Amino acid sequence: MTTFPPPPGPDAGYRGRFAPTPSGPLHFGSLVAALGSYLDARAAGGEWQVRIEDIDPPRCPAGAADTILAQLDAFGLEWDGEVRWQHTRHDAYQAALERLAGAGLAYPCSCSRKQWRDYAVYPGWCRRGVCRPDAPVAWRLRSDLGEHPARFDDRLLGPQTFDPATLGDVVLKRKDALFAYQLAVVVDDADQGMTDVVRGMDLLDNTPWQRQLQRALGYPHPRYLHLPLVVAPNGQKLSKQNLAPALATRPDGIRRQLLAALEALNQAPPAALAQAPVAEQLAWATAHWAPSRLAHTSTRPAPQAMPKES
Structure with missing residues (x-):
């Protein structure tokens, strides 16, 4: 197994985070992601913070965020500082969007998914002007003006290369005026001084968009470590959408x-x-944390006999 360099020691000021969407309680896959990010931070003598990514209210039922925080506490995953709540950060996201638009890197788009359903990604029809000026608009990032090809290093997977044309112009602000994940996560990672992002491998192909945004906004690039995913017996990723059971x-x-x-x-x-x-x-796990032992593919099955609550 190829060994990549570990994170720097405590003198380097490591700062990491766990950033769940409060669409329901944490499940076993969430625990693996939280634990991996926690151990990577603590093994480096660094900070580990929690951010609740609640920018999409329709997906965030009342009480879900409190349940998540209680679960982290029950598992001994203590965080540093105050919890960051994305629903309080709209002004910061708007300011970043205006900077991108002023630089010609973000543009309004009136097109609907139905209109471009025959394309793998949005074809960029509104890049030179809104196709339907009287319709509601979303704001998109111009992937054609980013790094070509997009390259970055992952601490587990090594050098990564993506063709921006295959990714398309991601939405930064939706037609319903809600900010999208890509913009919010980049603004908050920079504002909180995150040096390392440890998260699931399902977010690997989000990294090129985020690096483009970081470069355009003058933000530093954090280091990345994408963890193997936990899958159900049918091969699907464990997720709330797939009705993964909550942690006991x-x-x-x-x-x-x-x-x-x-x-x-x-x-x-x-x-x-x-x-x-x-x-x-947790003390043993922190002392023995070895990212080089992580699998390079997402084939870890979920445990078959997790304890159930009575």
Whole structure:
């Protein structure tokens, strides 16, 4: 297995984060992502923060964010500082969008998905002017003005290359005036001084858009580590959309799930750790964290016998 350099030590000012969308409680796949980002930060002697990405209210039922924070607390994943809430950040996102538009990198688009359904990605019809001036508009990023090809290094996967033409002009602000993930995450990562982004491999192809935005806005590029995904027995990624069950939060369930998450991250925890308190499990995992052990593909199955709440 190829070994890539570990994150720098504590003197380098490592700062990482876990940034869930509060569309429901955390499931086992979420735990693996949270634990991976937590261990990477703590092993480097750095900070680990939590950001609630609640910019899409229709997807965020009342109480879901509080449930997520309670789950993280129950699993011993203590964060630094105050929780960041994206719903309070609209002014910052608008200011960034205006800078992009002023630089000719973002443009209004009146086209609907139905109009370009025969294309793999949006064809850029509104780049030189809105096709339907009387219709509501979204704002898109011009992928044709970015880095060609887009290149970056992943700490697990190594050098990555993407053709921006295959990605298309991603939406930055929707027609309903809600800001999109790509813009919000870039603005907040920069504002919070994130040096490292550790997240699931399903977000790997989002990175070229985010690096383009970082470059256009004059933000630094964080380091990236994309974790293998946990999949269900049918091969689908574990997700709330696929009805993945919520984490169990009884003490015995927490210990078993933490150990299973370490196994999903290929960290080879000793069997004796199964009965250890959560704090001891996390201390062992932090001391032995080895990103080089991570699998390079998303083939880790979800545990078949997770504890259930009564």
